[in-house]
Amino acid sequence: MTTDETQRRPALSDLSAALLVFGSSAAVLVVELVALRLLAPYLGLTLETSTTVIGIALAAIALGSWAGGQAADRVDPRRTIGPLLAVSGVAAAATPFVVRGAAELDRENGLVLVVAAVMILVPGALLSAVTPMVTKLMLTDLGQTGTIVGRLSGIGTVGAIVGTVVTGFVLISVVRVSTILVGLGLALVIAAVVVEVRVRGWRFGVLPAVLVLGGGLTAAVAPGGCDVETTYHCVSVVPDPQHEGGRTLVLDGLRHSYVDLTDASNLEFEYIRAMAAAIDSRHRDGTALQAYHLGGGGLTLPQYLREQRPGTRSLVSEIDGGVLRVDTDLLGARTGDDLEVRVEDGRLGLGRLPDGERDLVVGDAFGGVSVPWHLTTREALVQVHRVLRPGGTYAVNLIDYGDLGFARSAVRTLQTVFENVVVLSAAATFDDDGHGGGNLVAVASDGPVDADALRSRLEDREVPWVVEDGGPLQRWIGDARVLVDDFAPVDQLLTPSPPRYG
Template identity: 30%
Template structure:
């Protein structure tokens, strides 16, 4: 018995166990540009991975009973490696074509089956096969001990793969690079074991050539617009590109599928209409000294606030650590001590700090329409109000619509939740007062008595933001809220309501 027969299977399953977790974690990044990091994506990925592993265990056990040979075991490893390489190719060539055609609810499941089921099934076959092989090599050890050792090393590899992916690979390399390296390592491992098993090297050449061809042939960018900057962030794929918007030259920041900011290059202001409502605070409390922006994105709102009122101390809560530097380089963010970034979730920042603010603007999104659930619950709004000074202003950007037949809906439930905390408030429809249309809604709440606004007088204001305000403020007493929800930490179905809003928007476009 050679050394590999006695000890080699344990490091082998360690490597394959690591590879499974690498692919599983990367799966969330592969789907995020099309479906965001929603509960549908997470659940679909876990479901497909577990289904593939369970079927792989069953097939691997049955097959090893009939064909318990080291070269067969090696072939499955190499085939799994090629399967991982195929994921990288499909992600570049086909997923950009079909990803946006599928819905937010069914798309993640269908793409997960398409991309991950086959390779993970092959890798799932390896643990029971390794147990059968080790038992054949060392029958005196006992099947129970062998099983325990195999699953120990495989699970330990999965732990290592999880930590390695999160703390080293994703921060250092692109997703295609990680997939390609994982596939090559597995293919090389399988080929090496086949050579140890005494298989003629000619039998391994087609698989080696195929892996090399995929390695060098992959690399088509899934982005249709020429990117000025593109990299993998800690939480999302980050892309900066220029494109016309409303007839103006505009620079965009995109995180996965979602546009996180757009700068009109001529004016230096936001190209998105909703962002201009950051300035609405001047109607109610002009004397703000410190502000918190939750969700930095391209830092356009902090930039405009600083330019408009340089004396204000601005904190920005942004979980993606590279965005401040990117905004300085690409989005004209000034380098000033008045703007301070906290790489932290906005709610956590409010919880950990005793800092009081005159102004809080919440603009963080986790998917196309949906905000992170921890930032739409009543507990969050209670905490935000607690951190506001007297007469402080809270502003939140919501994307959605108010259904004609009543809720529940994303916009309606978010509004009802905020209204329960801020009884003194305004609701503004950014595009028009057609509340049944998908658009941005701006919620303005005040920690104190909100002054009466003379909208007729404001019509003479030189700034359209104020002169047109009377046409965009919603008469909230006419909203149908009886079926809307108050979001809590224990129940906030943001993802499903976001999918409902997206489906409604697509249907409305087709009808019109």
């Protein structure tokens, strides 16, 4: 073989180049999607959180591609690909420890966003630099430039697609977040070891292996872990130190439901007692109901209805099958003919119900840091109205703070569908100083809603809330917009704040 032929020979085989570009591109998307899951307990699964993470990931890809191309023209790419993979692997493996540690240090969560941005940016940029490095190594003939660049670009795109699909549909649903990131870190460092051994000898593969071991160990002991990681939530079950049978279901760091294993009528949270008061004021005590629940949580209210209203049949749409497993395995929930839970999106489940079948619809799918906006729109409420019998009741839990822009719009939207709407909440919620907020329960029906009866029931249940209706309610709503499927800026209207429960 002549010297010219040697110089024209690619430094990497086609297979090696394809694997490096495919794997590094896939890894960037794995980090991005898992970062969303990792941040959910602290920032929520909101549009702003998703937009921020996607923006940081795209910035990392742009920075890495630009800087990697510049570096490839100045240094031998064969000496840089291994270190890029190794450092990326260490960063990925250490991410759970670093992000959760930041959250423990700063309860206001400002620090966690900055730290998360760094932990996304570093591996994303380094991994994105791999493609221009590999491209440089494969460009041995100017006549093949378009073919090589196009082929590697396509391979990188396919890798990103595979990383997205596998992570979103498989990994997050069956593997803990920490395990995904440590596993990714290990895979990247193994790839770095292989590259270093082949290019520079076995001695250069020792350091990456030591680094990933350290990163993996720190991630394994990361604080802020969960009892169960489901597709949508970091779930913990916390025993009540003051009541042996009490359990609190914590979703993404927020107290979501309280369940008494020995007494289903023990309703700990004020908003749940307010909902029970609303139901009792609208439906004669002890009467069996046909109920539908948008959101399951700890199944507190369905089990309460089962005990207090024998013969009641409740159907629940809960999007997270992992939460249902926690309910049955750790919270003593018993499903059956009188309590059926379907793992499905609430909007889709609502659309499948027959007309006029339900006495009661309960909306309790909103959390303190995330809102399923598609359940708040006029079109969704038309579906709620459709499944209710004449005079049936829709009771929905809302959470908002600050100027309560979201809550006002949600109630205004209810008024476009139901003839009568009242709102229950703490007195401070309706003040004009803009410092109210928390849980609100809206009660809507085409039948009369007796505000005085509601106040009496709240008093009976020791809920120090007020009931707003008529003129005072209209003044509170003001000029709030109606939410529709085509325009429902819920995340922008919502003012999040860490509530005591969700």
